[in-house]
Structures are given as C-alpha cells and as structure tokens.
Amino acid sequence: MIRQQLLPDGYFLGDVLFWGSATGPDAVFSRGFDLSVPDLATLGTAARNDWHEGWQAFLSGLAPDHALQVQFAPTSDYRLELERYELAYAEEAAGPWSHFVRQQRAEGLRAAMQAGSLRRERLTLWVGRRAGPGLARFAPAAQIQAAAEAIGCALAERVQALTMHLPAGSRATPLDAAGHYRELRRFFAPGLPPEQIEGEVFDPFDTVLGQCLSSDVGSSRLRDGEVCLRPDGRPHAFLVVTGWPVEFRPGLMLPLLRAPLTDYRITQLFLPVDPAAELRQAEKDLDRLARQMRGGAQNLETPHEHARQRVLALQEGRTLPLRSLTVATVWAPTAQELSARLATLRTSLGALQGARHHVASEPSQALRIYEETFPGRVSGRVRDWDLADSSERLASWVCAGNTATGDLAVAEAIYETDQGGLAGVALFRGGQPQHFLALGGQGSGKSIFLFDLLSQAWPSLGFCIIIDEGRSYEAFVQLQGGVTLMPHPEADDFCLNPLDPQGLPMSEAVVAAAIGLTSKMARVPAGEAGAVDRALLERALQEVLDGVAADAWTDDEAGQLDALAEARLIEWWQPEACRRAGENLSFIDAWLDLREVAASDPEWATQALASFRADEQGLLSFLHTAEGRRLARNLTLGRLASADQPTLSVLAAALEDLEGDALQQARARELAARLQPWCRGGRYGALFDGPTTLDLSAQRLVYFELSRIGRSAEELKDVLFYFLSEFSRREILRRPRAQGKLLLMDELARASKNAEGMALAGESVEQLRKYGCCFGGVFQSPSQIDAVLGLSSLRENLKQWFLLKQLTAEAAAKLSAMVGLTDQARARLTQFPAPEHQPAESRAAFVLHARRGGARLETNTLRVRVSEEVLYAGESSGEVFDRRRAALAAHDDPVEAIRAEVIYRQAGLPPAPAARPTLPALPTV
Numbered sequence: 001m002i003r004q005q006l007l008p009d010g011y012f013l014g015d016v017l018f019w020g021s022a023t024g025p026d027a028v029f030s031r032g033f034d035l036s037v038p039d040l041a042t043l044g045t046a047a048r049n050d051w052h053e054g055w056q057a058f059l060s061g062l063a064p065d066h067a068l069q070v071q072f073a074p075t076s077d078y079r080l081e082l083e084r085y086e087l088a089y090a091e092e093a094a095g096p097w098s099h100f101v102r103q104q105r106a107e108g109l110r111a112a113m114q115a116g117s118l119r120r121e122r123l124t125l126w127v128g129r130r131a132g133p134g135l136a137r138f139a140p141a142a143q144i145q146a147a148a149e150a151i152g153c154a155l156a157e158r159v160q161a162l163t164m165h166l167p168a169g170s171r172a173t174p175l176d177a178a179g180h181y182r183e184l185r186r187f188f189a190p191g192l193p194p195e196q197i198e199g200e201v202f203d204p205f206d207t208v209l210g211q212c213l214s215s216d217v218g219s220s221r222l223r224d225g226e227v228c229l230r231p232d233g234r235p236h237a238f239l240v241v242t243g244w245p246v247e248f249r250p251g252l253m254l255p256l257l258r259a260p261l262t263d264y265r266i267t268q269l270f271l272p273v274d275p276a277a278e279l280r281q282a283e284k285d286l287d288r289l290a291r292q293m294r295g296g297a298q299n300l301e302t303p304h305e306h307a308r309q310r311v312l313a314l315q316e317g318r319t320l321p322l323r324s325l326t327v328a329t330v331w332a333p334t335a336q337e338l339s340a341r342l343a344t345l346r347t348s349l350g351a352l353q354g355a356r357h358h359v360a361s362e363p364s365q366a367l368r369i370y371e372e373t374f375p376g377r378v379s380g381r382v383r384d385w386d387l388a389d390s391s392e393r394l395a396s397w398v399c400a401g402n403t404a405t406g407d408l409a410v411a412e413a414i415y416e417t418d419q420g421g422l423a424g425v426a427l428f429r430g431g432q433p434q435h436f437l438a439l440g441g442q443g444s445g446k447s448i449f450l451f452d453l454l455s456q457a458w459p460s461l462g463f464c465i466i467i468d469e470g471r472s473y474e475a476f477v478q479l480q481g482g483v484t485l486m487p488h489p490e491a492d493d494f495c496l497n498p499l500d501p502q503g504l505p506m507s508e509a510v511v512a513a514a515i516g517l518t519s520k521m522a523r524v525p526a527g528e529a530g531a532v533d534r535a536l537l538e539r540a541l542q543e544v545l546d547g548v549a550a551d552a553w554t555d556d557e558a559g560q561l562d563a564l565a566e567a568r569l570i571e572w573w574q575p576e577a578c579r580r581a582g583e584n585l586s587f588i589d590a591w592l593d594l595r596e597v598a599a600s601d602p603e604w605a606t607q608a609l610a611s612f613r614a615d616e617q618g619l620l621s622f623l624h625t626a627e628g629r630r631l632a633r634n635l636t637l638g639r640l641a642s643a644d645q646p647t648l649s650v651l652a653a654a655l656e657d658l659e660g661d662a663l664q665q666a667r668a669r670e671l672a673a674r675l676q677p678w679c680r681g682g683r684y685g686a687l688f689d690g691p692t693t694l695d696l697s698a699q700r701l702v703y704f705e706l707s708r709i710g711r712s713a714e715e716l717k718d719v720l721f722y723f724l725s726e727f728s729r730r731e732i733l734r735r736p737r738a739q740g741k742l743l744l745m746d747e748l749a750r751a752s753k754n755a756e757g758m759a760l761a762g763e764s765v766e767q768l769r770k771y772g773c774c775f776g777g778v779f780q781s782p783s784q785i786d787a788v789l790g791l792s793s794l795r796e797n798l799k800q801w802f803l804l805k806q807l808t809a810e811a812a813a814k815l816s817a818m819v820g821l822t823d824q825a826r827a828r829l830t831q832f833p834a835p836e837h838q839p840a841e842s843r844a845a846f847v848l849h850a851r852r853g854g855a856r857l858e859t860n861t862l863r864v865r866v867s868e869e870v871l872y873a874g875e876s877s878g879e880v881f882d883r884r885r886a887a888l889a890a891h892d893d894p895v896e897a898i899r900a901e902v903i904y905r906q907a908g909l910p911p912a913p914a915a916r917p918t919l920p921a922l923p924t925v
Contacts (some may be wrong), residue, residue, distance in 0.1 A: 003216055008371055008380075010208035013148035015176045016155075017208070017376040020131070029151045030069075030128035030376035032175040032183055033159050037123065038167050039404040041254060041419070042859045044822035048250035050167055052395045057165035059391035059398075060320045062272045066158075067378035069126040070268040072257065072399040073186075076118045077194050078422050081408050082106050089459035096895045097479040097873075098458040104867050105414060105456065109422065116262055119420035121401045124183060125172065127155045128378035178202050180376070184212040187375050189232040190263065190331055217370075219363040222339050226359045227366045234331050235338045238369045239345060240385045241326040243356030248396040255351035256328070257401035258419065261341055264330040266399045267373040269380075273321040273388065313392060322394055323386040327373050328357075358385075404860045406848060407434075413456035415862040423848065423860050425800075427457050428740050433774035435765055435797050437748075439815065440804025440846070441780055444832070447472050449804065449846060449864045450746075450778065451874030455479075462739030463700060465728055468746040469707040471881070475873050478888045479895070482701025483694065487720060488708035492686040495693045498723060499541075500645040502697050504734055506545060506637035507588040513726040514541060518651065520719050520756075521688075522674035536668050540654040544646045549633040552640060560632060563639070564623055565613040567631035570594060572612075587631070588733075596736055642692040649679045649689050684716055697731065721756035725763060732771050741773040748777040765797045782806070782815040801849040805832040819849055825859050868902045 008026070010019040020027035043051060062068055086106040091099045112118050129151055156174045163172045175183065181202045185192070189212075203211055218230040228235040245252065256266065289304040313319040330345050332338035342359070349357050360366035372380045389397075403421040408414070411424025427434055440446035454476055458464075464482075466473050477484050485494060498517045501510045515537050522537070524530040553560040574590040585593065598605030612619075622628035637645070655672035658665060676682050680689040696702055704724060709717050732741050743764045751757030764775040801819055806812040806829045816826035825847050832845045845863045872880065884901065891897035 007209060007217070008374065008377060010377065012177050012180065012204045012208070013145055014152065015174070016148040016152040017180055018144070018148060019377045020379060026379040026381055027131035028128045028377070028379035029131060029148055030126050030378060031152050031155045032180055032376060033125045033127070033172040034175065035123045035125050036171045037400055037402050039402055039860070040251060040400070042404060042822065042824070047167065052250045054166040055395035055398050055400065056391050058162045059270060059322060059394060061162050062270065062320065064272050064274070065130045066272065067128045068270040069128065069376065069378050070399055071124040071126065071375055072121065072266040072401055074119050074121045074262045076113050076116050076262055077120060078109065078113050078118060079194060081411070081422065082110055082113070085411055085414055094459040095480060096893070098455055100895050101455040101870060109414065117420065118422060119262060119403065121257065121403045123400055123402055124375070125159065126376040126378065127159055128376060129155065130379060177204055181212070183375050184208055188213045191232055191234050219366065220335065222335055224339065225361060226342070227361055227363050228335065228338060229366050229370055234333060235335050236329055236331040237338055237342050238360045238366055239328040239349060239357050240369055241355055241387070242358045242385060244387060244389065245353040245355040247353060248393045250396050252352060252396045253399050256348050257399060259345055259348035261330065261344055263332060263341065264328060264345055267327045267329065268399055269325040269372065269378060270394065271323045273323055275321060313390065319390040319392040321388065321390055323383065323388050324394055324397065325372060325386050327369055329373060406850065406860060412460045413453050416865060418861040418863060423862055425453065425848065427742065427774045428460060431738070431772070433769050433772060434799040435769070435775045436800035436802060437777045437779065437798060438802040439779045439782065441807040444805040445864060446778065446804050448866060448871065448874045449802065451476055452864060452866050452870055455870065460740045461742050463731060463735055463741045464744070465742070466703045466744045466746070467724060467751070468703070468705055469750060470747060471705055471707060472746060473703055474705070475884055475888065477701055477703045479873065480701050482703055483696070483699050484703045484705060486705045486708055487687055487716070489683055489713050489716065495686065495690045496688060496723065497642065497645055497647055497690065497692045498688055499647060499651065500642055500692045501638050502692065502730065504638050504730060505588060505591055506634040509588060511541065517719065517722050517726065518675065520722050521678045522671050533667060533671060536655070536658065536664065536671060540651060540658050540668065544650055544654050545637060546633065548644070548646050549636045552636055552644070559636065561613065561616060561619050563632040563635040564619040564628065565609055566635050567628065568612045568619070568622060569609055592733060645691065647689055648675060652676065652679055696727070697734065717754060718756055721751070721754050721760055725756060725760040728760065728764065729768065732768050732773050737771050739772060741771070742776060743768070743773055744776040746778040749779055769797065782811050782818060799850060803829060803847040803849060806830055821847070821849060822859060825849070825861070828861055868906065869898050872902050872905065873898050
C-alpha cells in the first residue's frame with residue numbers, strides 16, 4: 001500500500017497547475033488544452049504529409065525550459081450531445097412521427113453509450129514550463145500566484161501560435177481551473193460516471209491529490225506476473241515503449257489509437273534536449289561512420305547518409321532533439337478482465353512496426369511510471385525509459401487522435417461512424433443553409449437514408465418543397481400531414497391559378513412571373529424574337545389587373561383607402577428596412593420586413609397604420625399620382641380572395657379585345673389562341689385556369705410528384721418547372737427569414753435536362769439561401785452530375801456530399817476526382833455492402849464529405865441504422881407501398897398505424913387488417 005502523502009502533489013493556481021515545491025528542482029507550471037484536430041484516418045496522402053509537417057513545426061517550437069505532454073483517451077461519453085438532440089424540439093414542433101423517430105434514435109444511442117459500444121477519442125495537450133531558480137526568491141503566496149498568471153497567459157499564446165502549424169481546422173481550447181479539476185478527476189478515477197464528476201464541488205484551495213485521489217494506492221499482481229496499481233480500487237497496468245519502430249511515417253500510431261478498447265489511456269512526454277550537445281554527438285557519430293567506411297566496412301552508406309542529414313538539420317535548426325516517453329495505461333473492473341485488455345493493448349502495440357514495450361513488473365517500477373503520467377506534471381526526474389530522437393521523426397509518433405463528429409454540436413440528424421463514434425448532420429449551421437447533394441446507385445439505400453434524414457431534421461424546417469419522379473416520399477408526406485400534388489393532363493383535383501399572388505402584393509416581380517409563365521404557355525420565343533409578344537401579354541395583363549382592382553374599389557371604397565394607407569406606411573418604412581438589412585431593399589422586401597415587425601409587435605403596427613389612415617385627404621391626393629394608384633392596386637390584389645383573382649380565361653379574353661393596329665391585334669389574338677390549351681376546356685385548363693383550390697401558403701410540406709407526366713406532355717413539364725420556380729420563391733419569401741426551408745429535388749438528373757429545372761436549382765442555391773432555404777439534390781450516377789456542376793452557383797455554394805454505394809470502380813473514380821475524395825474514401829464507395837446484405841438494422845452506409853468553414857473539408861464514413869418502423873415507412877417496393885398507403889389513410893394516428901404493421905411483420909403474421917374507410921350513403925334512385 002502506497003500512502004497518498006508520498007506521491008507528488010500539485011496545486012490549483014487560477015487557470016494554471018503548479019507541481020512540486022517552490023524551491024525544488026521539479027517545480028513546474030502547466031496548463032491544459034482540449035485539442036481538436038481532423039481524424040488522421042480520413043486524410044489522404046498529401047493531407048497526412050501536411051499533418052506530419054505541422055506536428056514537426058509544433059515540436060520544433062518548444063523552448064528549452066518547456067515540455068509537452070499529450071494525453072489521448074477514448075471514452076463513450078456523448079451525454080451532452082444526446083441530451084441536446086433529444087430536447088432540442090418540443091413534441092409539438094417535431095410532430096408525432098419525427099418525435100417518435102428522434103426519441104427512438106436517442107434512446108438507442110444512449111443504451112449503446114451506457115453499454116460502452118460507442119467510441120469518442122479525446123486529446124488533451126499539457127504545456128509546462130519549469131519554474132526556474134528565480135522562483136525561490138519570491139514571496140510564498142502572492143509572488144507565485146502572479147508568476148502563475150503571467151506564465152498561464154504565455155502558455156496559452158504559445159499553444160495558439162503552435163496550432164497555426166497544424167492541419168486546417170485544428171483548434172486548441174484552454175482549460176480553466178474547473179476544467180483542470182475534471183481532467184485530473186477523470187485521470188485518478190477513470191471509472192466514475194462523467195455526470196458524477198461534473199456534479200462534484202471543486203475546491204480551488206485544496207491540493208490536486210487532496211480532492212482528486214480518494215484513497216491510498218494499492219498494488220497486486222496479475223496471473224502472468226505483471227504488477228497493477230489500484231488508485232481507485234480498480235486494477236491499472238502500465239506499458240512503456242522501450243524501443244523505436246523500424247521506421248517513422250504518417251499514420252504510424254493509428255493501430256494504437258484504434259485499439260478495440262475504451263478503458264485505456266496513452267500518455268506521451270516530449271522534453272527538448274540541448275541542440276548544441278546533440279549536434280556534437282551527431283558530428284561524432286558521423287565521423288565514426290566515415291572512419292569505418294574508409295576502413296573497408298560494408299553496408300554503411302545508408303546510415304552514413306542518415307547521420308549526415310541529421311547533422312545538417314541540427315546545424316540549420318530544422319529539427320529539435322527531443323527525449324520522449326510513451327506510456328499506455330489500461331484498467332478494468334477485475335484482474336481477470338485487465339489481463340484480457342492488456343493482451344489486446346499489447347497486440348495493438350505490436351502492430352507499430354517493431355516497436356518494443358515493457359510492462360511494469362515491480363510495484364516501485366509501476367509507481368514511478370504512474371507518477372510520470374500525471375496530467376501536467378512534466379518535471380518528473382525519473383528518465384529511465386526516455387527514448388531520444390528528433391522532432392522531424394517524432395512528428396509521426398504523436399498520439400494525436402480525434403473522433404470526427406461532423407456537426408454533432410448542432411446536429412439535426414445523428415449517425416454512427418465506422419469507428420463506433422457519432423457524427424451529426426445539419427441542414428443549417430449558424431443560420432446558414434448547408435446545401436447538399438446525395439448520390440447513390442440503384443439499391444444503395446438512398447431512399448431509406450433520405451427518408452431517415454428528413455424524419456430527423458423535420459423539426460428544423462418551417463417549410464419544405466419536394467420535387468420528385470418516383471413517389472418515394474409519399475409516405476413521408478402522409479406521416480407529416482403535408483399535401484401531395486400529382487399534375488398530369490387529366491388531373492382535375494386541384495387548380496393553381498398562376499395569376500393569383502396568394503397573399504403577396506401584386507408587385508412587379510409577381511407580374512413578371514405571370515408574364516414569364518404565360519409566355520411559356522404560349523410558346524413565346526426567348527430574347528428579342530419574343531419581345532413584342534411579351535409586351536402584348538404585359539399590356540393585356542395590366543389592363544386585367546387594373547379592371548379587377550377597380551371593381552374591388554367600387555364595392556369597397558374603405559378598402560381602397562386601407563390599401564393607400566398601407567402603401568404610405570411601407571414607403572415610410574422602406575428606408576428603415578434598408579438600414580436594418582444593410583442593403584437597398586425593394587418595395588416587396590420592405591413589405592416582408594414590416595410584416596415580420598408587425599408579427600412581433602402588432603400593437604405598434606396597428607397604431608402606425610392608423611396614423612396614416614387618419615389622413616384621408618392626403619391619401620386621396622396620393623391616389624391621384626401614378627405611383628400611389630399602382631401601389632394601391634398591387635396591395636388590393638394581394639388582399640383579394642382566390643375566387644376574385646383574375647384567371648387565364650380573363651387574360652385570353654383581354655388579348656382578344658386588345659386595342660392597337662391591325663398587326664398588334666392579330667398577334668394578340670394569336671397569343672390568345674395559343675393560351676387556349678391552358679384555359680378551361682383545354683388540355684391543361686383544369687390545372688391552371690380558375691380559382692386556386694389549394695391554399696399552399698398554409699402548408700408546411702408540399703410534394704410535387706411529376707412521374708405521371710409522359711413524353712407527350714413535355715410542354716407541361718416546362719411550364720410546371722417555371723411555376724415551381726416562382727412558387728418556391730413566393731412561398732420562401734413570404735415566410736420569416738429565420739425559419740428553415742428546404743427545397744429537395746430528387747431525380748435531379750432529369751430536371752437538369754430542362755432549362756427551367758436548372759434555373760430553379762440555381763436560384764435556390766444562390767438567391768433563396770438568403771431567406772434560409774437549403775437546397776438538396778439527388779442523383780443515381782456520377783455521369784449525371786456533369787451538367788449540374790456546370791452551374792457555378794451550385795459548385796461554389798455546395799457544402800455537403802452524401803455519397804452512397806457506387807456500382808462500379810469507374811463510377812467511384814470519377815466521383816472521387818470530381819469531389820476530391822481521399823483514396824480510402826474512394827475505396828469504401830465500392831466496398832459498402834448492398835442493403836440486403838447488411839444487418840437488419842443497418843440499411844445503408846455513406847461517405848459524408850463536408851466543408852466546415854472556408855475551404856476545410858472533412859470526410860467521414862457513416863452508417864444508416866434504422867428501426868423497423870423507419871424501414872417499413874421508407875420502403876418503396878410495390879407491395880409494401882400499396883399496403884402502407886391504405887393503412888395510413890385508414891388510421892387516425894399514422895404513427896400507430898406504422899407500429900401496428902411492424903408488429904405483425906415481426907411476428908410473421910399476415911398484415912393487420914386495414915380499417916375500412918367510411919363510405920357515403922348511396923343515392924336514392
């Protein structure tokens with residue numbers, strides 16, 4: 001039994017640790033830093049070389065009186081992230097289905113975390129500085145505290161400067177006193193639950209051992225004779241590296257970092273050596289090798305060249321001689337389990353290309369090794385196990401491991417990585433949409449992945465538009481209570497009037513959209529060739545709009561004054577809206593901004609409008625101006641009900657009666673004739689001519705399914721894509737900017753063949769992102785992307801790639817060259833098993849290639865593990881599709897309908913009988 005009082009102790013001095021006594025030679029100040037670096041396993045060859053150079057610069061920058069300690073420790077702790085994910089949205093905001101999916105995901109991952117099957121690698125740096133002989137002259141308390149504060153700031157500045165040499169995205173977060181306490185408490189009692197440590201009271205006036213080590217340290221032997229210590233009642237064994245590997249290379253330490261354990265820690269210490277003394281020794285070695293070669297010794301050319309390069313590096317200051325200590329500590333609840341884990345760790349150490357190691361065999365030896373691993377204690381005087389080498393080579397020896405977690409801190413969806421960790425996917429980061437493309441061949445699990453992603457991320461979306469050709473999302477729309485539109489020539493179940501602004505003022509943009517759509521319908525050529533026809537359409541439309549507004553004013557003179565007052569209010573507000581936005585805003589933008597203000601403060605908005613409405617004389621004067629009459633008309637049309645809005649038939653009639661010379665009248669009548677197929681009685685009239693029958697502005701999810709439009713109706717698809725572009729813009733503009741929106745275009749390859757489809761994708765990515773719209777596109781083959789990536793706005797603004805299984809190596813190679821994947825990621829694209837060959841709960845795997853700020857790219861491999869309920873709801877086979885559709889339609893609670901169907905499937909029983917829908921009474925004949 002080793003008494004606690006005999007161990008070296010430390011003190012908390014603000015944000016700095018102090019180990020040793022003020023006058024002792026082992027006195028040292030140190031500070032800890034949480035270090036976040038990219039996952040070395042996901043980096044390509046060039047990035048790994050950059051990684052090596054960064055760590056070389058890091059180590060070479062150590063001052064003679066400084067030392068660096070690296071603490072690497074894998075855990076299973078994802079508590080905070082899972083709590084945030086589970087509590088981020090109330091059940092009302094998530095809706096029944098998404099709440100069910102998210103709760104299921106959180107509960108399953110929490111159970112995996114508690115079982116220790118998840119993995120999260122943590123990396124902590126401790127930079128220490130020897131106190132020096134001057135400290136002995138200080139006053140015992142005040143002077144040491146002042147020195148600690150100054151040294152703590154200097155250490156933080158040094159580490160921040162050193163991280164500039166590390167790979168892009170590396171970040172060092174200084175630990176404060178409480179952070180130091182938590183790290184030390186984890187070190188001395190690794191078996192304690194994290195929540196217990198966080199709930200403990202930290203006493204900054206107590207010593208390190210006084211509140212972090214709860215008992216004396218016992219010792220015992222394992223069955224093979226190795227010695228273990230028991231600092232917290234659990235046995236700990238210690239392995240020390242005693243010989244270098246055959247060669248150093250980037251990625252050398254991955255077998256040790258990826259050991260299939262979570263209850264172990266790696267501690268490394270790097271101590272600078274006097275460069276002058278090391279240079280003298282290197283020159284002696286070079287001279288010795290040269291004499292041996294002159295004496296006829298064989299096979300010394302390579303060692304001689306290595307020695308010469310070492311001398312040059314030391315002379316030029318490109319490398320720093322270092323002493324390094326590497327200790328692996330492993331623990332377990334029982335001695336028997338510790339022996340098994342010790343064997344596993346030995347196997348991982350044995351994979352380091354010949355590196356030798358030693359396991360402590362005596363209690364005194366184990367204790368000395370244990371003391372050398374205390375966090376921040378970089379002044380141990382026992383240097384028996386140190387190995388010497390240069391910073392140039394030791395850069396590959398640093399155990400710098402991190403679990404790539406993606407957007408886990410703000411995750412809207414969570415997936416498991418192939419290393420057993422968790423990674424987050426976010427459609428919005430800091431309010432900015434993260435545009436994405438998803439690509440996977442047939443049978444890769446793409447549909448299930450997208451169904452699961454939408455189910456998890458749904459609470460963050462205030463509005464969603466899905467455009468598809470395949471009915472893949474019909475069940476999702478049913479579960480979320482959205483509306484499905486399946487336009488085709490024979491459709492008569494809904495009508496979308498293109499001349500209806502649906503609550504927005506009839507602004508110039510809305511008028512231009514209507515002219516553009518009717519030009520598409522009338523097959524007016526683009527450019528100069530169609531300029532006259534578009535002018536005629538505009539003339540006729542303006543006359544129609546003026547007539548509708550005049551009729552409305554005849555019936556409601558007060559409404560005319562209200563519209564005038566609102567126009568004056570918006571004009572008055574427009575400069576303020578421009579100031580708030582920091583840019584020039586149009587009248588419609590000012591109207592949208594004022595609407596958001598009115599929603600937050602309705603009393604102020606009411607009083608402001610009343611103040612303008614009270615000045616009737618001024619309003620009438622404003623009405624006699626061209627601008628006032630135009631604005632009043634536009635606002636009036638925006639207030640009309642759908643039944644009172646102008647229609648295509650009215651526009652066609654206006655074209656028939658348009659005044660002008662004979663040539664203009666003839667062209668106007670020809671335009672009216674070309675519009676007839678789109679008017680009531682025409683081939684597509686039921687879709688577009690008449691009052692709008694669906695109030696899409698009240699919907700949160702709108703699904704446009706275009707699969708029923710055949711080749712014989714290609715003109716309908718052109719018009720629909722134009723309509724969808726204007727509809728998307730209108731609906732996204734009218735909703736609050738802070739509200740997340742998603743425009744998802746499945747089968748984007750087909751849409752890209754249509755000029756209007758490409759325009760819709762480009763506008764969504766480049767312009768609508770300013771209004772909180774995230775764009776998502778879905779492909780099947782890399783060969784389909786070329787045309788779309790030619791769209792510069794998509795190429796520049798794309799943030800995330802979801803890459804699923806590729807059917808051929810050629811497809812994976814093309815995609816890798818297009819996106820810039822590492823060799824490892826490219827190989828995985830063809831190695832992913834097909835969904836039918838994966839475990840029941842794992843339905844797909846994908847590579848997430850994401851841009852995390854600036855140009856920094858992060859690549860990770862994630863697995864889509866879904867429940868039976870999600871699998872059944874997202875399945876698209878014909879038998880399941882029809883059965884599920886009927887079950888959801890007949891059941892009041894769609895989530896319970898899905899669960900009932902799954903229960904029958906799991907029991908091997910025939911599907912639950914669907915409830916018969918209530919039929920209307922038969923008519924009396």
